[in-house]
Amino acid sequence: MHIRTFRAASLQDALEEIRQQMGPDASVLHTRQVRDGWMGWLGRTYVEVTAGLRDAIDANGRPSLESDDLEENTFAPEEDASPRQSVFMHSASMLAGPLQAYREQLIDSGVAAITADRWLRATESFAAGLGETHGQPWMEHLQRSIARELRLGGPIRTQPGSKHIVALVGPTGVGKTTTIAKLAAGFRIQERRRIGLVTIDTFRIAAVQQLEAYAEIMDLPMEVVEKPAEMQPAIERLGDVDLVLIDTAGRSPSSDARIDQLVELLRMAQPDETHLVMAATSSVSTVRSVLRGFAPARPTAAILTKLDEATNTAGVLSALSSSDSLPRIPLSYLTNGQQVPDDIQVASAETLLSRLLPTTLQNQHLDAA
Template identity: 60%
Template sequence: MHIRTFRAANLQAALAEIRRQMGPTASVLHTRQVRDGWLGWLGRTHVEVTAGMSDEFPASEIPVSTTASPADPMALEPTGIDARDPSSDVSIRLRTDSSDDLPASLEVYRSELLQLGVPHSIAARWISSTASFQATLGDHSSPLTWAEPLQQTVARNIKIAGPIRTRPGHRHVVALVGPTGVGKTTTIAKLAAGFRIEARRQLGLLTIDTYRIAAVQQLKAYSQIMDLPMEVVEDPGDMQAALERLGDVDLVLIDTAGRSPRSDARIEQLVSYLDAAKPDEIHLVLSATSGLDSILTTLNGFSPARPDAMILTKMDETPHSATVLAALEQSATSDRGNGRSLPLSYVTHGQQVPDDIGIADADALAQQMFPSAVSRQHLEAA
C-alpha cells in the first residue's frame, strides 16, 4: 500500500487534495488535528489526514481531477510518508454515498452516551454523523473500533478560539468572568505566569472583586510573587484611571467577582465594569464538573457580558468530558444556551500554578469523552 500524509487548513481541503493527488480510490486511514508553533502557544490548527492507496492503482495512472482545489493551498503539504501498511484491510474509500444503516457496534455507544448524561438528541446526532461521515469516506466495512471515529465527530464540532495573542508595545486587555468558585483567579495566575515567564510579556493585573477581602488578597499574593503591578477598582468610574496607572504593559488581566448566572442585577453590575474597561477579550470561565443544565444556565445568564470565548476548568476533577461537550453542542442549538456556542480558549486541569493549564485542543477533549479505555473495550466486545 502507498501511504501519504497531508496537512491542510481543514478536512475538506485535505480530502480534495487527496483526491487530486491520489485519485478516487485513495483510502483515508487516519485524521487528527495538529497545532504548530512554540509549545502550541502561538500556533495555528491544521488537519492532518493520512491516506493510503492500493498498489493496484499507481498514482501515475489516476486521472487528476481539475475541480478539487484546497481552500488554502499554502497550508497544504504532503509530508511524503510512503510505507507498507498492515491496516489496509480497514481502509476506507473516498466515496460520497452514505448509509442510514447504523452498525450494531456503533449503536452500543448510544446507550453509553445516555448513561453519561448526554441528551438523546445530541447522542443521536453524534452517532448518525459518525456513521454518515464514515460512509462518505469509504466502503461499508466497520473500522476496528468506533471510539476513534466517534471522538473525531465530536472533535469536529468543538470550536477552538486559540490562545490570547499579545504584541509587545500594544496593550491588550482580557477579562475573566463566570460563576463563583470556578477558578477565575487561579486561571489568571496561571495565564499571568505563562505570559510573564514563557512569553516574556509586560503584564498588569486588575481586580474588581472587592466583595470579599480575601479575593483582593488572593490576587495580590500572586502579583507580589510575580512582581506585577496590580490595581483594585471599586467603581466603574475609576476604571480608566486604573488602567492608565498600570502603564505601558502588553497585557492586562482583569479578575472579576463570581456571579450567579441567575442574578440579573449582579450580572448588570458586572457589565457596567466591563463597559468601563472595554476589554479586547472576555473569557467566560466554566467548570467541567458542572452538569449540563448548569452550563447552559451559565452560558445564558452571562450572555449580557458578551463573552468571546470559554475557559474550561477542573478537567482533572471530572471522569469524562461527554457532558460538557454535549452542553457546548446543545448551547449552539437551544434557546437556553442563547443559540451561541462560544469557542474554547484554555482548559485547566489542576490547582497547580502555573503548570495546570493548556490551550484548548478539540482532539484531546474528545478523547476524554468516555470514562476509561476499559469501558470502551467492554462495549465493543459486547
Template identity: 25%
Template sequence: MKVKKFTAPTMPEAMKKIRAELGEGAVILNSKMIYTGGFLGLFKKKNIEVIAAIDPNSKQATKERRNPKYQQEVKKQVPAQVPVQESAKTDEGNSSLQFKKEITELKSIVQQLKSNNGFEHYPEDIRHLLLYLKEQEIDENYILEAAEHLVSLRESKDSLTASELKSTVSDFMKNKLETLSFGGTSYKKKYVNVIGPTGVGKTTTLAKMAYEAVLERRKKIAFITTDTYRIAAIEQLKTYAQLLNVPLEVVYKLEDFQKAIEKFKDYDMVFIDTAGRNFREEKYVKDLEKMIDFKNDMETFLVLSMTAKERDLNQIIHNFSTVPIEKFIFSKVDETSSYGTMYNILRNEEKGAAYITAGQSVPEDISEASPKGIVDLVMEGKVK
C-alpha cells in the same frame, strides 16, 4: 395512548417529526432500518421507521383530550341505547381501566428505553460506542449525527474493528469543532478579563494566564481585581502578584477602575479578576457591565466549571450574551468523569475554547484548548 409511525432518512429528522406532531412528551416504542423504492432490487432508498407514542400524563396528551374533536370522538364510542347515568358510570369504569392499562404500558416502555437507550436498531458494536457517548453526556442529536456517519461508513466497508469505529467517531467529532476558534490569550489586546460564577477558579486561572505572559512572553503586566466580596480572593491575588513582582489594584467602584486603568496605561497587559456572583441572575451581569467597559481593547473569557449542570451553564451563557466573550475556559475537568458538556456547549454556541484547567497548581495545571484535546477527553473519559 396515541401511537403513530414515522419514516425519515435519518434518526434526527425522525425525532423532529415526532416532536412536531406528538410533542416533547413522546416516547419511542421501536425503530428499525427499512429500504423503499428501487428498481429490480437496485437503487433502494434507506430510511428509518420509528414508532412513537404520547405519554398519557404529558401536557401534550392532556391538551389533546381537551380538544372538542377528541371529546366528540369519545362520545361516539358510547352506545346510544345506554342510559345517560349508566353510560357515565360505564365510561368512568372503562376510563379507569384504560388509564391503568396505559400506565402499565408506559412503565414497560420506560423500562425498555432504559435497557436499550433508543439505539437498539444499530449494530451491536456501534450501539456500544453510542451508549458510551451517552454516558459522557453528549447531546442525543450529536450522538445520532455520529451514528449516521458510522452507518454510512459501515455500508462502504466490509468491516470495522472497535478501535477503528472509535477512531472514526473521534475524527468526526473533531471535524465538527475545526471551524471554531481555539487557543489561549491572543496577546493582541491590552486587557485580559476572566468572568464567571463564584467557585469556578477564576483567580487561579487568571494567575496561570499571567504567569505565561510574564515568564514566557516577557510582558510587563499588572493586576486589577473587582472581587471585593471575598477577602480571601484579594489575598490570593496579592500572593500571585508578589511572586510575579507585579502591581495590583483593588477597585470598589467605577471611578476606582478608571483610575487603575490610567495608572497602568504604560503596561503591556492588565489582567482583570472579577467578582464571582450568581450569574444565573441577569442583574449581576448588568452590575458587572457598569464597572467594566468590555469593548475597550479587552479580551474576555467566560470560565465554566465542568462540575456544574449543563442546564445551569447554559443559563449563565445566556445571561452573558450581551458581553463580547472571546472564548470559553473549562475549569475543574479533574473533578468529573464526564466531558460531553464541553463538546455540547461549543457546538451549541458556535464559540471556541481558550484553556482547560485541571487542578490548583500554578502555572502547571492549565493547557490550551483544541478540538483534539476536547474530543480526546470525551473518548478517553479521564484527564491524562
C-alpha cells in the same frame, strides 16, 4: 418489512425525506456515502440511507397492509417526540453494537438522546465514507465526528508595546483567580510580556489577598476596583504593560442585577477579549444556564477548568457545541489542576475528546502543555 433506499446531500436531509415518505416509525438499516459520475470520478458525494418499515399487524396477528400499499398518512408522530426525534429514536436500535454501547454511555453522561444520535449517525456516515463496514475504530470515528462541531479559538495574542485587555468572567467557584495567575505567569515567564492585574472581586476579601500574593511573587502591578468609574484610572495606573488581566467576582447566572453590574464594569474596562470561565465538572443544565446568564457580558471565548476532576467531557461538550438557541463561543484554554503556571494549556480537540467517556479515562492523566 417495506424497505426503501434514499439518497440526499446530507444525513439530516435523508432522514427528513424518510420521515416524510415513510413516517416516523421507519428505522435506518444502513448508511453509506456514494459518489456519482463516471466510476465515482468527477461527481458529487451523497449520503445513501436504507430504511425499513415493519408491516402493520391486525388483531389476528396478520399484516393489515401489504408492504407495497403503505401510505405516508398511515403513520402519525409520537406525542412526546418531534418527527425528526422519532426517526432517530426508532433508528437508534439499528446502530452497530459498539455504537449502541457508546449511545448509552453518552446519554448517561448527560448528552441529550437526539444529540447522541446525531453524533453516532455522523460516526456511521464517516466510517461509510471511508468504505469500511467491519472492525471499525468506532471511538476514533466518534471523536472525529464530535470534533467537527467544536469551536477552538486559540490562545490570547499580545504584541509588545500594545496594551491588550482581557477580562475573565463566570460563576463562583470555577477557578477564575487561579486561572488569572496561570495566564499571568505564563505570559510573564514564557512570553516575556509586561503584565498588569486588576481585580473587581471585592465581594471576597480572600480573592483579593490571593491575587495580591500572586502579584507580589511575580512582581506585577495590581489595582483593586470597586466602582465602574474607577476602572479606567486603575488601568492607566498600571503603566506601560502589554497585557492587562481583569479578575471579576463570581456571579450567579440567574442574578440579573449582579450581571448588570458586571456588564457596566466591563463597559468601562473596554476589554479586547472576555473569557467565560466554566468548570468541566458542571452538568449540561449548568453549562446552558451559564451560557445564557452571561450572554449580556458578550464573552468572546470560553475557558474550561477542573478538567482533572471531570469523569468525562461528553456532557459539557454537547452543551457547548449543539445548541441553536445559545451563543456558541470558542474554547481558548483548559486547566487541569492548581499548579501555577503549569496546569493550563491551549484548548485542543485531542485533549477534550480523550476524556469523552468514563471508560476512556481509567488510569489516564492529562499532561499540561
